[in-house]
Amino acid sequence: MAKKNSNKGQTAQNTAEPALVDQDFQAMAEAAYPANYRQFEQAVAEDRLSHLYLLAGVGEAEKITLAKSLASFVLGQDELTKQRVAAFDHPDFVTVLPEKPGAAIKIAQIRALVPELTTTALEGQRKIFVIDQADTLTTAAANSLLKFIEEPAGPQLILLLTNKASDVLATIRSRAQLVNLQASNQVNLDSQAAKEAFAKEAQTKVFKWFELAMTQDVALMAYLQGQLLPLVTLKDQENQVLSWLQSLGRDLAVYAYVDQDQLAFPQLLGFYKEMVKRYQPDQLLAVGNLILQIDQLKNVNISWQSRLEKLGLEITIALG
Template identity: 30%
Template sequence: MSEEFVVATAQRLQPQLVSHFMQLIQSNHLAHAYLFNGADGTGRQEVARTVAMRLFCQNVTDDGLPCGQCPECRRIMAGDHPDVVSVVPDGQRIKVDQVRYLKAEFTKSAVEGNQKIFIVDQVDRMTTGAANSLLKFIEEPVGNTVALLLTANKNLILPTILSRTQIVDFIKVAPQALTTALAKAGIVPSQRYLLTTLTESVSAAQELVVDDWLANAQTAVGQWFTACCDRDERAFVRVQTELVPLGSNRDRQGVVLDMVVQVWHDALRQQANAVDPTDLAYPQVAPVSQRVAHQLSIDRLVTIMTETLATRGQLAGNLNFQAILEALTLQILAQMR
């Protein structure tokens, strides 16, 4: 696997997460522990390695990506970097000696104090005892450490770990073929890009457009977003009157939260470059997202993105849908001041 290949694969599979994490590192906002929740083939290892390379790269590109050429990048790619500690289960379980190795490395990092990143794949295969000993290090991060815990199924993860990590859901990124198929299925252009961020299948997309649900949701989220950007306290009221009724069941509530992520992601994408409105999730509010992209500092936009990305984990943790959206709205309005 060449080093360009990993970063390119990560970008192809998870363009939004890659740009999100590159910006978190750039602005020094990387948290101590993340849970990357993604089915096989969604690029969780590639994104994890891209994050590791970006942390150590000596020659970050103009696009804010790891270069893939410098000695640090090369050592990480070769699996031979002393400060990138990677564990993959050996068979069905993460073995006791692998956990012992992890603990020893954590302890070492406390002494050395230098940047260190831990990547533990299939963390669901840890025994409860092993997971609990890992928790201690997540709870009391030592030195300059980052832990990336990877899983294909967060439902198998202990709640104690879920509650102490930031959960990042890896959604399968739609191939160009999906956009074409959506067009063939009669989906209007203004909804196509948004749908490719929400689902991988044409039939699931078609379910979302039934009875204009998607059109109504796109309008409601766009108006809520506009109110937030205008520092209009009525954004809070819109949660109750317009967003909450869209979430008639848990699945739809999840879709609404994903849609909220996308509207802020539109703004983030426009901060770096001009984006053709047809490539925005919310072309209707393009002038607003463009304005806020230039008004807000990168730090604030990244903070907002982080807060919106956290809502899916809150929903999975059984928090009330309305309460999640209200808390998010207050956090966002606070960033707008």
């Protein structure tokens, strides 16, 4: 999300600030990624910065502090500049991220950046763009961005942030210099703890949503929107949910033919038994195939919510 600052001439600023606004962002970034921090600090000092970087690694808030640090290296290390960068209030520092948790970065957001992408820096020598959760760029948004990546209006630095480089569309990834972030032990521990907390809360909701789909319950869509989707805000989490669904589909398809210890979720044995009684093998196989097909939509201009809504509807249709 981006919007114009109320002061004339100022640039697009992020209203849903993606992470920390603490003025001590440089100390945070150095503690989170010490090797990468020093690498960028030296690159700026020696005037060796590339035009486009893809920063990939764990640490949602921490990646923002690293992006702010790099912006400050370029724009100035004086206290006023650092304060403005910290508050996302510098005219040459532009941030973009999904408009809401779990959403994609859409082509309209890239089009809204055209005035910024086609003009030179107002105060410094280089304009800096940060695209957080770059893995959520739709194909249309990525293609729109490509033109400006390949034909910059002037000196620019574009930072694409993601947890996993392979989740970013290949057309963008192939043009960027990849930086695999070397996170500190603490950042890795925090990331693992966050994954475990997500799994603990979300997995049971995925099971419940799948049960509603398999029983053709009218509460299916409401449960998806009210209970499951609010938990899934990152691409890694989307992939985890998809993995659970694929395992559920496989379990249903093979339940009658394998031992219990070969099931991904043996704790759902009672549910599987009921579904096998209710439906024919070809119906259960059709459900498994539908779940596999949802993965093919990830590079299509369809949101995560729409993909799950489509899957739920198709499951109920396949089951008659």
